[in-house]
Amino acid sequence: xxxxxxxxxxxxxxxxxxxxxxxxxxxxxxxxxxxxxxxxxxxxxxxxxxxxxxxxxxxxxxxxxxxxxxxxxxxxxxxxxxxxxxxxxxxxxxxxxxxxxxxxxxxxxxxxxxxxxxxxxxxxxxxxxxxxxxxxxxxxxxxxxxxxxxxxxxxxxxxxxxxxxxxxxxxxxxxxxxxxxxxxxxxxxxxxxxxxxxxxxxxxxxxxxxxxxxxxxxxxxxxxxxxxxxxxxxxxxxxxxxxxxxxxxxxxxxxxxxxxxxxxxxxxxxxxxxxxxxxxxxxxxxxxxxxxxxxxxxxxxxxxxxxxxxxxxxxxxxxxxxxxxx
Amino acid sequence: xxxxxxxxxxxxxxxxxxxxxxxxxxxxxxxxxxxxxxxxxxxxxxxxxxxxxxxxxxxxxxxxxxxxxxxxxxxxxxxxxxxxxxxxxxxxxxxxxxxxxxxxxxxxxxxxxxxxxxxxxxxxxxxxxxxxxxxxxxxxxxxxxxxxxxxxxxxxxxxxxxxxxxxxxxxxxxxxxxxxxxxxxxxxxxxxxxxxxxxxxxxxxxxxxxxxxxxxxxxxxxxxxxxxxxxxxxxxxxxxxxxxxxxxxxxxxxxxxxxxxxxxxxxxxxxxxxxxxxxxxxxxxxxxxxxxx
Numbered sequence: 239x240x241x242x243x244x245x246x247x248x249x250x251x252x253x254x255x256x257x258x259x260x261x262x263x264x265x266x267x268x269x270x271x272x273x274x275x276x277x278x279x280x281x282x283x284x285x286x287x288x289x290x291x292x293x294x295x296x297x298x299x300x301x302x303x304x305x306x307x308x309x310x311x312x313x314x315x316x317x318x319x320x321x322x323x324x325x326x327x328x329x330x331x332x333x334x335x336x337x338x339x340x341x342x343x344x345x346x347x348x349x350x351x352x353x354x355x356x357x358x359x360x361x362x363x364x365x366x367x368x369x370x371x372x373x374x375x376x377x378x379x380x381x382x383x384x385x386x387x388x389x390x391x392x393x394x395x396x397x398x399x400x401x402x403x404x405x406x407x408x409x410x411x412x413x414x415x416x417x418x419x420x421x422x423x424x425x426x427x428x429x430x431x432x433x434x435x436x437x438x439x440x441x442x443x444x445x446x447x448x449x450x451x452x453x454x455x456x457x458x459x460x461x462x463x464x465x466x467x468x469x470x471x472x473x474x475x476x477x478x479x480x481x482x483x484x485x486x487x488x489x490x491x492x493x494x495x496x497x498x499x500x501x502x503x504x505x506x507x508x509x510x511x512x513x514x515x516x517x518x519x520x521x522x523x524x525x526x527x528x529x530x531x532x533x534x535x536x537x538x539x540x541x542x543x544x545x546x547x548x549x550x551x552x553x554x555x556x557x558x559x560x561x562x563x564x
Numbered sequence: 565x566x567x568x569x570x571x572x573x574x575x576x577x578x579x580x581x582x583x584x585x586x587x588x589x590x591x592x593x594x595x596x597x598x599x600x601x602x603x604x605x606x607x608x609x610x611x612x613x614x615x616x617x618x619x620x621x622x623x624x625x626x627x628x629x630x631x632x633x634x635x636x637x638x639x640x641x642x643x644x645x646x647x648x649x650x651x652x653x654x655x656x657x658x659x660x661x662x663x664x665x666x667x668x669x670x671x672x673x674x675x676x677x678x679x680x681x682x683x684x685x686x687x688x689x690x691x692x693x694x695x696x697x698x699x700x701x702x703x704x705x706x707x708x709x710x711x712x713x714x715x716x717x718x719x720x721x722x723x724x725x726x727x728x729x730x731x732x733x734x735x736x737x738x739x740x741x742x743x744x745x746x747x748x749x750x751x752x753x754x755x756x757x758x759x760x761x762x763x764x765x766x767x768x769x770x771x772x773x774x775x776x777x778x779x780x781x782x783x784x785x786x787x788x789x790x791x792x793x794x795x796x797x798x799x800x801x802x803x804x805x806x807x808x809x810x811x812x813x814x815x816x817x818x819x820x821x822x823x824x825x826x827x828x829x830x831x832x833x834x835x836x837x838x839x840x841x842x843x844x845x846x847x848x849x850x851x852x853x854x855x856x857x
Contacts (some may be wrong), residue, residue, distance in 0.1 A: 289755050309758045322756040326774040336760035
């Protein structure tokens, strides 16, 4: 059930946007398609919506084979990065559009518009034109417009990408709460791993047209399938042939653990409560270590001090590949 | 002048702070004089140039027409030949403007949305009817639709020829007005409408057309204004037959040739009123339609 994508390939000339992608997106959940720009995640979303047609492969939405259906017949709600507002219509008219197309009775439309505008906190703006709203308000209107047709799935393409950092964070929390209320199967595209980890129930990491890993935020963070996923979800540093997080490096002034690498501190950078330390090991590795301010002060760390570094017990590590991690 | 003054009014389109509190109403203040010395000089130069070129000559026409009093107007209008010329001019210009609104929008659509061989050439050729000296336009049309028509269509010296010539010279106006607006339309707006269930025809009628209406009416106003003032291409093609194919500008010329300046000025001021009326009506139509959605 839910959304099933099987063997979808899409090319633009020589460029392979999607390379034999197969994926199942569970019903009622909030799923993030995460990956770098140009990795194919937006194309996949547009294929699900029917705004692009796949060269090969099938898309099934809630058991209905949608591969050949035009976007009008798929009953999906789509929210665009740049809002795609109907400029000449008021906020209420924008939201009502899909229901008017479906020829619902007037009073039903009015009631539903009212309810949706309340949901997105835009009730008092119903008679405004979109040009009189801020970016965050326009995107909420676009969301209400997409929800108005009671879509089987809600698709959001970088929905907060055009907003400034503060509004983006607010809307992110708000989307999460909205989803907890509405429970519609939601897929959103983002290149911001923090956004994906914070909002999504499940994350699909996509790179170069392929699915790298599917899992919950914790699974992805704790058990990355490869160095790409590891690198994309957060900072990494390499130590003795493995990749690990800088805060997972154990640093001591005496050799405490077998296999710890000896080296000297080359740089100490303090940012607020964090201290970022660069250690040059005698084996030639440059290891980044993240400590709290208190911990660093206890150890009396400064450039030139001899230290031993090793992976802390329980650290997530991934073998380092020849290719550099993204 | 209005552009200089509108700086004093509040920008109504400004985004409003998020939620909370009552919606702030944009106040419309009375235009104040906010001109700096530099802007004052600019406004002065603009107004002087505009007056010399447009306001003074137009006032002169109205004044010289009015010098004859109402009797002059009544005389001119009750002369059947003049009345027929005015009627022909306005009706044919209106007809051609309606044709241009439809055809011009279609041509602009094809030029922006479709890909076909020869598109670039067509894009350039569109302007030729406008760039050509109008007498040459008349010649061209006479060669094709005149007595020696190679395709057997003998429209010259009939009322059809008037519409034909007007359509020829006013072709680019709507096309050129609509084209850039159509190019600027966001594809995702149409995609949003499609995913909400709207068919192509509905998307065109409810999403695209309202965005084009300001451009279409602007093109229509230009096209109408150009059509009622057309002279060159009609001289050859229409034959200037009184009561049949004689247009207002030709009628005015014959008044002037007979030394009847007051009558010419009366016809001119009537045409001026018609042009003004049509431009205002189109502006109102544009405001209505682009709001409706």
